[in-house]
Amino acid sequence: MPTPFGTIYSTNITPDPETGIGRWSEQAFIRALRSGVDREGRHLYPAFPYDHFTRVSDDDAKALYAFFMSIDPVKSSAPPNELPFPLNVRLTLAGWKLLFLRQARFVADPSKDERWNRGKYLVEGLGHCGACHSPRNLLGAEKTSAGFAGGEAEGWRAYALGRSSRSPVAWDEAALADYLARGWHALHGTAQGPMANVANNLSQVDPADVRAMAHYLVSLGKGEGRNDVERTRSGPGRLPQAGGAQAATPSIPSEPGGAIYATVCASCHDADRPLPLGGSRLDLSTAVMDEVPTNLVNLVVRGIPAASGASARPIMPGFGDVLDDRQISDLANYLRTRFAGKRQWDGFAKAVAKARGGR
């Protein structure tokens, strides 16, 4: 797991006695889960989100232990972490915990209904959404005062949720539940990066639990998003469809970014076919509205690879090998100006270099 401090390797949690947790008692497992201390008493790095798992109920912690002990043991040891001094000394984590770890089980808010409380329990505990979606301080702890104000994970931006959301379309409960369980939504686009894995996992979770999470998250507020967005486009850029699958490109603007959009992007993104078979509406794209260009650049450079499975999922070819850095910058500048009404992001070239390097 790449972190701003170095690489941390997640350890074997199969019940293998030598290299896994086969010799761990239930108490040792629960202590690790909630307090970040392993069976031998060593502090664990908070890349393992025990600051969230401390909220998990006794019943769920025991159920997790029972499940892990039921899976097939695998003999495999993680490589040593790559962390600089003094972070490689686990005792420093005692200080970190003193400062940042508040050990407490989840307590339901009696003024709210059961579904809201269930959602909050899952979001704050096992779901540990804030681990990515909240900003972190210099010591890598979540800024509790800026919960869900947006964070970063593995080279991707984890968007702000709730009141800080930059989504041009307000999330409602149905849309969010749908997105979490399917990994995409026609008005909100596609989960990529680590969130694609999250959605894959959530597709196997009890739909009532996913709805409860959506219910709670939507209750946090909706930022500047609009509620009245039509499912299909009827605004500027609507194009007649040409014969076959490709739409005609609009007339080419003189501005370089606009010309790239018209000739490269518009045949899908302006073709009036909704997701998953057409391109998403970029005027509704959080990637274009966001404070940092990370996700837009990742998407332009890498595209959206096909996902396995029977259901139709959005897909997009990457253009990192077609467009050079200047062209990507021109394109992003155009999208930013036209759809977000804002200027090009600072540090754009760096974001492109990072996206190219991370492939």
Added chain:
Amino acid sequence: MTTLIVNGERRSIEASPDTPLLYVLRDELGLNGAKYGCGLGQCGACTVIVDGKAVFSCVTPVMVLEGRTVTTLEGIGSQDALGPMQRAFITEQAAQCGYCISGMMMRAHALLSRDPHATDESIRAELQPHLCRCGTHMRILRAIRRAAEEMRPKTADARTER
């Protein structure tokens, strides 16, 4: 007017700048190796090599390629002088209808040019964007492995570099 270097030759393109590269190759330059499959960059049949990288020519307007080098199936060998990739596909009889094969060869060629020791796993991952409905996948993999063996000692083959 757009200028491209196609299979080593400088070509001035008459077609309007928003024309996808695929149409220019087939209709203007008479290079029919690359095929029209889906027109959406989702099937791989149109794949050619631009500056050493495999790209979907159906979604790439020539406008963004000014001055860049394009290699098509015709550029990695001809009927009279087959390239290693083409020889390998024939030897392994990897084509059934053959429609997807040009694109597969081009991406495999780009991969082996930058990594002649590509593992099976990376060959499979690289070819993931290519669809074949005949189902000759196992033969295609064998052909690429065979081509890799042949390409390994002479990876500096000028054909792959220009």
